Amino acid sequence: MSQAHRAARAFLAQYGRAPLGVWSAPGRVNLIGEHTDYNDGFVLPFALPHRIAVAAAPRADGMLAVTTISDNGRAQRAEPVAVADLEPGTVTGWPAYPSGVAWALRRQGYDITAAGRDIAAAGREIAAGGADLVIAGDVPAGAGLSSSHALECAVALALLGLLGHELDAGGAPSRQEIARWVQHSENDFVGAPTGLLDQTASLCCTKGNVLFLDVRSGESEQVPFDAAAEDLAVLVIDTRANHSLADSAYGERRSGCERAAELLGVPALRDVSVDDLPSALERLPGELGPLARHVVTENARVLETVALLRAGKMAQIGPLLTASHESLRDDYRVSCAELDVAVDAALAGGALGARMVGGGFGGSAIALTSTALLDDVRRTVFAAYAEHAFTPPRLFVAVPAAGAGRDEAAEDRETDQNEHHA
Ligand code: GLA
DSSP: OOHHHHHHHHHHHHHSSOOSEEEEEEEEEESSOTTOGGGTOEEOEEEEEEEEEEEEEEOSSSEEEEEEEOTTSOEEEOOOEEGGGOOTTSSOSTTHHHHHHHHHHHHTTOOGGGHHHHHHHTTOOOSSOEEEEEEEEOSOTTSSSOHHHHHHHHHHHHHHHHTTOOTTSTTSOOHHHHHHHHHHHIIIIIOOOOOSHHHHHHHHOOTTEEEEEETTTOOEEEEEOOTGGGTEEEEEEEEEEEOTTHHHHHHHHHHHHHHHHHHHTSSSGGGOOTTTHHHHHHHSOTTTHHHHHHHHHHHHHHHHHHHHHHTTOGGGGHHHHHHHHHHHHHTSOOOOHHHHHHHHHHHHTTOSEEEEOSSOSEEEEEEEEEGGGHHHHHHHHHHHHHHTTOOOOEEEEEOOOOOSEEOSOHHHHHHHHHHHHO
16 A cells, blocks of 8 residues: 555544545655765755655644554654744654644745635635644655655645645745755754755655756756666665764764865865865865865765766766765764675675765665676675674665655555565
């Protein structure tokens, strides 16, 4: 059953009526371009077939009521909150994610407490708006695959949908605008200083493509990525490790990059070229040099990867993926034993390249491998994990799936998912 079906069914069970609609958004992996987004740089993510779906209907009392459905079907209800009273710090834990989105949209003039008026104008009697949301999903949580951003993006689309602003319709906000509002919610309501990678990936990626995004200009290009056609596969290795260092280290790396840019007199590390790097390194204190080196070389690796993909040379991107991992491990220092073992084992098993994805300190790695060696790579990774007595990882092959949208025909999405889970 698709996540949209699960959410719709759970909504019906809870409220005794069908939702007004179901909207969903995917998790992502990033092929390359890590810790470059908040340096105004380049990223190259694709959407996973795993999605978070939100079944939604308007309320009449100005409240936001959110329920999540766990894998085993159990409902977890958050305390309903008055949307008009939402301020940073008023909601904590997982309910901060959907609440923050309602807060951020309201600040942009998309006020869900006004939904009553719009919907009353459409012929129904609702006084003050608000929303009932029921959420179901299969993006693994805590796996570095962006489940919280998928949730935020799906909530944003659901609330905008209730307000009559359907994505891509005339007059609706653009996907990139919504991505920025979701980032605003995440940064200023939830309190996580993340960049734009995950929200943009979830909203803007399309089936069959990787999204080449220049974060500074907002310009993007869909680059075809059909690994199977080249007898290749992207294997995702969810290490199931999630080290507590992740949040504090992310903020430290980010402010380190900002300090480095300031010392170099540039708006962001994006403005330092590979040619400028040696002289830049001479001007930076010892602890900031490696951070700058990672960002500058990683941006260059994204551009090289895109050039190879455009030239139809997918198999040649492997060394760039591995170089990205080494740079994240040695210069940016955001890897961990579980990620390094996954990458080393994948390479030992014959992968063409492998790297950690996302913020680091746990989460997932990806390996690009020929389909002929896929089973060898899988076996080598499992064996290395057993040898290190790590929790066995979760492995799956990922194919670029569709970005966020309204689930009009949930049946189609279901077919789509089955294809990609193969
Ligand atoms: C996390 C953040 C992103 C990005 C990555 C690292 O996923 O949410 O904004 O910075 O880490 O590339």
